[in-house]
Amino acid sequence: MKDQVSQQYWERISAYLDGQLDTRAAEKLKRDLEVHPELQKAFEDLQHYKAILKQIPMRRARRNFTLKPEMVGIKPMPRLVPVFRLASAVIAAAAVVLFAIDLLPSLTNYSAAVPKAALTSAESAPSSAPEIIYWNGQQNYLSNHVGTATPAPGLGMGEGGGYGGGGSAAPVTVNMAPTPPPVMLPAESVAPSAGQVVAPPPGKAVPPTEPTPAPTPTVNPALSPTEIAMDQAIQSGMNSPILGIAPTDQQGQIIPAPGETLREAITAPQPSRVLTFLGIGLFLLAAAGGIFSWALARKR
Amino acid sequence: MDETSWISSSQQGDLDAFNRLVMAYQDLAFNLALRMLNDESSAEDATQTAFISAYRHIKKFRGGSFKAWVLRMVTNSCYDELRRKQRHPSQSLEPTDPDGDQDLESQAWMVDEHTRDPQDSLEQKELEHALVHCLEKLPEDFRAVVVMADLEGLDYKEVSSAARIPLGTIKSRLARARLKLRDCLQGFGELLPEKFRLQSEETV
Numbered sequence: 001m002k003d004q005v006s007q008q009y010w011e012r013i014s015a016y017l018d019g020q021l022d023t024r025a026a027e028k029l030k031r032d033l034e035v036h037p038e039l040q041k042a043f044e045d046l047q048h049y050k051a052i053l054k055q056i057p058m059r060r061a062r063r064n065f066t067l068k069p070e071m072v073g074i075k076p077m078p079r080l081v082p083v084f085r086l087a088s089a090v091i092a093a094a095a096v097v098l099f100a101i102d103l104l105p106s107l108t109n110y111s112a113a114v115p116k117a118a119l120t121s122a123e124s125a126p127s128s129a130p131e132i133i134y135w136n137g138q139q140n141y142l143s144n145h146v147g148t149a150t151p152a153p154g155l156g157m158g159e160g161g162g163y164g165g166g167g168s169a170a171p172v173t174v175n176m177a178p179t180p181p182p183v184m185l186p187a188e189s190v191a192p193s194a195g196q197v198v199a200p201p202p203g204k205a206v207p208p209t210e211p212t213p214a215p216t217p218t219v220n221p222a223l224s225p226t227e228i229a230m231d232q233a234i235q236s237g238m239n240s241p242i243l244g245i246a247p248t249d250q251q252g253q254i255i256p257a258p259g260e261t262l263r264e265a266i267t268a269p270q271p272s273r274v275l276t277f278l279g280i281g282l283f284l285l286a287a288a289g290g291i292f293s294w295a296l297a298r299k300r
Numbered sequence: 301m302d303e304t305s306w307i308s309s310s311q312q313g314d315l316d317a318f319n320r321l322v323m324a325y326q327d328l329a330f331n332l333a334l335r336m337l338n339d340e341s342s343a344e345d346a347t348q349t350a351f352i353s354a355y356r357h358i359k360k361f362r363g364g365s366f367k368a369w370v371l372r373m374v375t376n377s378c379y380d381e382l383r384r385k386q387r388h389p390s391q392s393l394e395p396t397d398p399d400g401d402q403d404l405e406s407q408a409w410m411v412d413e414h415t416r417d418p419q420d421s422l423e424q425k426e427l428e429h430a431l432v433h434c435l436e437k438l439p440e441d442f443r444a445v446v447v448m449a450d451l452e453g454l455d456y457k458e459v460s461s462a463a464r465i466p467l468g469t470i471k472s473r474l475a476r477a478r479l480k481l482r483d484c485l486q487g488f489g490e491l492l493p494e495k496f497r498l499q500s501e502e503t504v
Contacts (some may be wrong), residue, residue, distance in 0.1 A: 005470075007475070007476070009470055010475050010476075010479055011472055011475040012473060013475075014471070014475035014478055015471050015475070018449070018474075019458065020456055020471065045482060046478060046482070049482045049485070050450065050476060052427065052485070053431070053450045053451060055424060055427060056329075056424065056427060056428055056431060057424065057428075058327060058331050058451075059327075059330065059331055059334055060327050060330075061327055061330040061344070061347070062325050062340070062344070063344070064322075064323070064326065065322050065326045065328075065329070065330070065344075065347050065348050065351050066319040066322050066323065066418065067315060067318065067319060067322065067351060067352060067355055069315060071352055072315065072352055072355050072356060074315065085387075218409065
């Protein structure tokens with residue numbers, strides 16, 4: 001057979017059986033197979049040979065050939081790596097907790113303290129305002145006089161918030177004793193006496209429309225030095241500490257009580273420096289541990 | 301995940317992904333090694349070596365048939381094993397006779413026992429024995445081509461890629477290898493079961 005079929009034909013028959021011949025070559029071989037019986041015989045032999053080989057079963061591997069890390073030179077992860085990773089995570093968590101402990105209370109106290117302080121000042125303001133006593137129902141005199149001639153410097157009393165600061169010799173009598181309701185006194189029944197600031201009668205008051213020169217403190221020689229001082233304080237301005245009213249530039253601010261610091265007043269504790277530094281240190285330690293474990297894991 | 305994803309993950313160093321590829325092709329690789337080396341232990345060693353080599357060089361895989369690429373590794377590993385055997389011939393302590401003391405845990409043995417008719421199993425073992433004998437007589441290059449094409453079912457392009465041989469050379473080598481195998485099997489004559497005898501030998 002080998003002698004009868006050339007190597008070239010044998011290759012063609014082999015390729016034809018595998019479907020590797022192009023259409024033209026396959027057609028030519030088909031015609032040759034019909035004409036030459038030795039070629040036909042070789043073709044049948046090869047067909048049978050392929051059928052025999054298909055009968056041979058595939059042998060399955062007796063074991064798995066999956067690779068383990070050490071087989072391919074992958075070093076196992078050092079035991080320290082997970083330890084460092086865990087330690088870094090714990091330290092970082094501790095640092096976060098520390099910061100939270102350090103910062104959160106001060107933030108909450110501060111936010112709560114500011115409205116409280118504002119509320120306290122707002123509540124205390126009306127209570128510190130003195131009572132107003134009107135002379136013989138002459139409310140208009142006072143309000144007009146003070147409101148137009150010498151406006152009160154923001155006493156929180158509206159337009160008539162002045163206290164005898166305006167007008168020449170404002171006929172205001174301030175009763176130092178706490179008397180709840182306003183008292184209307186008749187002009188004739190009032191006589192100068194100790195403990196009272198005496199002012200000219202209301203009939204001599206300057207009309208409210210006219211500008212009033214700056215008041216000059218008047219001293220009643222019949223008064224004691226203390227009374228004179230009070231009188232002068234009242235006449236010099238409406239921000240007298242005796243009346244408990246804050247000066248203009250201090251209004252709206254939180255004024256600590258004597259002997260109390262501003263920090264105590266607003267009760268806003270600042271973060272402790274020790275805790276802050278400890279937290280920063282822990283963060284740095286956690287970062288260092290994380291970087292070290294990453295480098296160890298990458299090195300393998 | 302498909303084969304392409306496994307390959308790309310393996311190229312990133314993912315050993316688990318590569319092991320999935322190993323599971324998919326280990327039987328094919330082992331069969332090729334077994335037909336090339338005709339020794340199970342050597343075939344296992346060659347297969348394992350081939351997969352290790354494949355993992356180390358998988359970054360060089362530029363697409364195409366991964367099966368052919370893996371089988372090229374196996375073929376190279378088998379060539380190395382054959383050269384090593386030629387330099388240092390040794391006699392295995394384990395029985396080489398397939399009818400002898402076969403490993404009781406062998407999956408092939410279990411498959412034969414439970415799924416095949418004993419007569420068929422015996423006939424196939426005779427045929428396999430004859431084929432192994434004939435394959436051993438083939439030159440290594442011819443052997444690799446005929447095993448890949450006729451036993452493993454690879455097409456010509458895959459065989460060409462796996463063996464790094466031009467397509468035309470594959471055609472001629474395969475034809476000549478088949479001719480030699482046919483002649484060898486004819487030589488077994490009546491030792492082969494009747495259904496496996498070639499027609500020409502029956503007519504002789």
